Amino acid sequence: MKKAVQQIMLGTVTGSESRARETLQRIKAAGYDGLELNRFMIHPSSLMVRMMTRAAGMPTGNGGKLDWHALLRESGLAVISLHADLGSLERETDAVIAEAKSFSTDKVVITGMYRFDYSDETAVRELADRLNRAGETLKAQGIRLFYHNHNVELLHAGSRRAYDVLLDETDPEKVNFEFDSYWFTEGGADAKAWMKKLGGRMRLWHVTDRGSRQTGPAMTPILKSDSMELGDGSMDLEGLLAIAKENGVEAVVLESHKNWVGNDPVRSLERSALWLNERV
Numbered sequence: 001m002k003k004a005v006q007q008i009m010l011g012t013v014t015g016s017e018s019r020a021r022e023t024l025q026r027i028k029a030a031g032y033d034g035l036e037l038n039r040f041m042i043h044p045s046s047l048m049v050r051m052m053t054r055a056a057g058m059p060t061g062n063g064g065k066l067d068w069h070a071l072l073r074e075s076g077l078a079v080i081s082l083h084a085d086l087g088s089l090e091r092e093t094d095a096v097i098a099e100a101k102s103f104s105t106d107k108v109v110i111t112g113m114y115r116f117d118y119s120d121e122t123a124v125r126e127l128a129d130r131l132n133r134a135g136e137t138l139k140a141q142g143i144r145l146f147y148h149n150h151n152v153e154l155l156h157a158g159s160r161r162a163y164d165v166l167l168d169e170t171d172p173e174k175v176n177f178e179f180d181s182y183w184f185t186e187g188g189a190d191a192k193a194w195m196k197k198l199g200g201r202m203r204l205w206h207v208t209d210r211g212s213r214q215t216g217p218a219m220t221p222i223l224k225s226d227s228m229e230l231g232d233g234s235m236d237l238e239g240l241l242a243i244a245k246e247n248g249v250e251a252v253v254l255e256s257h258k259n260w261v262g263n264d265p266v267r268s269l270e271r272s273a274l275w276l277n278e279r280v
Contacts, residue, residue, distance in 0.1 A: 001245065001280050002033040003273075004080040006206070006255035007041050007063070009265045014063045017071070024075035026266050030273040034078035036253045037103065039088065039096070042068045069102065080251045081107035081146070081178070081204060085114075086127075089134055097141045107204070108138060109178050111148035121158035121165065128169035135174030146204055148178040151187030167198070178204035178253070181240050182227060185210055192236065195243040202247045207240070208256040209233030209272075226259040229268055230275035241279055252280060 005027055014020035027035070044064040072079060082100050089096050089110065100108055110131065117123050135145035147170070153163035160168070167177075179202045181191035195202055210225055211233030230237060244252065254276070260268035 001249055002078075002080055002251040003031065003276050003280055004034045004036050004251050004253045005032055005269050006036045006253050007038050007083075009255060009269065011041070011063065013266055014066065017066055020063065020066055020071055021074065023266055024071055024077055027269065028075050028077055030270045031277045032077065032254075032269070032273065034080040034251075035072065036081045036083060036109070037068065037079055038083045039085075039099070040064075042066075072103070079103035079105045080253065081105055081109050083109045083111055083148070085112050086110045086130060086134065090130070093134075093137055097138065097143055100143050101141075106143050107146060108143055109146045109148050109204070110134075111150075111178075113152075116152075118152045118155040118162040119157055121160075124157040124162045124165045125169055128166050128175075131166070131175045132169075132171050135171070139174055144203075145175050146178045147175060148206065149180050150183045151189075154184065154187045154189055163194070167201070172201055176201045176203050178202075178206060180206035180255075181235070182206065182208045182210055182255075185235060186225065192239055192243055195240065195247065199247055202244070203250050205240075205244045205249045205252045206255055207237070207252055208254065209237060210235045213259055213261075227256040228259065229256065229261055230254070230272040232261075232271075237275070238279075252276065 010023060013023045041063045082103060082105055084096050089108065096108060100106065116127070131145065131147060138145050147166060149163060153161065153166065155162050157165050177198055179195060179198055181195065184191045184194055207230065209228040209230050209232055211228040212225055213228065254269055254272050256268055256272070261271055
């Protein structure tokens with residue numbers, strides 16, 4: 001199982017070529033094998049995308065101006081997978097395929113279904129059909145398609161949860177899954193049960209721990225949950241990892257969200273690497 005870092009963590013520490021080079025060197029030294037890239041972070045992105053990402057607490061930075069092929073080649077880090085949105089994949093299929101191949105990855109991951117109604121069974125079934133068609137096109141070029149969840153897929157779409165609809169109605173030969181255990185846990189689901197249900201269709205695992213870091217006086221003892229460094233939170237990571245190994249997961253991808261130790265994403269991923277390196 002490869003170990004990787006999701007590029008979304010790195011917006012504040014890859015704003016220049018020298019800063020990006022230092023960051024990638026530290027990621028490699030911490031024991032990671034590669035990165036999971038986002039297309040909107042390796043190309044100049046629109047003001048709207050930058051504003052929305054910053055509002056979510058994860059700024060994109062200036063990475064779209066950098067030569068990621070050269071930086072990754074110099075660092076020795078591989079590209080584990082490439083994140084894209086479904087609309088772009090459908091409109092720019094050849095460009096996405098060429099980009100994945102240029103980074104020597106056979107994995108394209110669909111995520112970020114903005115303003116999509118997961119409570120509408122017809123809409124979710126149409127999404128499954130779109131994924132099947134996209135996956136078939138990619139497969140013909142030696143690229144595999146994966147679907148990345150958040151927590152909205154736990155909504156009921158008719159008699160089934162939306163995630164069940166996607167699992168039932170996508171073709172395993174064309175579509176598989178990058179399972180994010182943090183998001184389903186945040187949604188109140190049993191992440192281990194879902195991982196067992198996915199079985200061999202779970203080929204990638206997004207991981208973070210879940211807890212709280214109090215940064216000032218608390219008005220009440222009730223603290224809002226947030227992502228944490230691996231081993232510092234409350235999730236049963238050992239149990240999740242055991243299932244990931246049983247499923248034959250190819251790569252575990254770290255992604256934590258702004259609640260970093262020392263407010264530093266690199267320190268945070270280095271700390272999480274201590275847990276990963278002992279077990280993966």
